[in-house]
Amino acid sequence: MASLQSAINSLASYASVFESKIATLYHQIYDENCHRIYSLAFWMTGNELVAEQLSANTFLRAFAMLNAPTQDHIDRAFLAEVRELLPVGPLTLKCTVSAQTPSVYGNIKRIHLEGAIVELPGTEKMIFLLHDVEGYDHSRIARLLGTTEEESKTGLHNARIKMRELIAQMC
DSSP states (O other): HHHHHHHHHHHHHHHHHHHHHHHHHHHHHHHHHHHHHHHHHHHHSSSSHHHHHHHHHHHHHHHHHHHOHHHHHHHHHHHHHHHEEEEEEEEOOOOHHHSSSOOSSSOOHHHHHHHHHSOHHHHHHHHHIIIITTOOOOHHHHHHHHHHHHHHHOOOOOOOHHHHHHHHOOO
């Protein structure tokens, strides 16, 4: 009986060490990705509270899928959460070729850039943020969104044109 109790105590100590290592791993993964996910969530929603909830749901989903999710798994969880709130899917912006591209090099301010980002449609906003802000390459964006690299490049180009037009209207 005493040996059974000592075996149970030994297993319990191993379990607490294991739980401690898992908790440390979860904290490390969260710390490495929380700013990126919150910033994307904020730009996609424009609301701090919704962004916090979206970030929390993203990590809950990612940790439910795997014990040690990679950045790609966390991105997929984020996109799944965003798709429940916003229309992110096929490219939603159709730009026509304008006779003249507006010049926005003069008096552009951060508030103009932020306003233009907020005005972009969901998919183009996501592509712009992932590529130009977070530094993802087009192949990674295409895998994440389920599109081709060419569609990713087209979406980025359309987003940049639309941003120029929006900024020109603001200045």
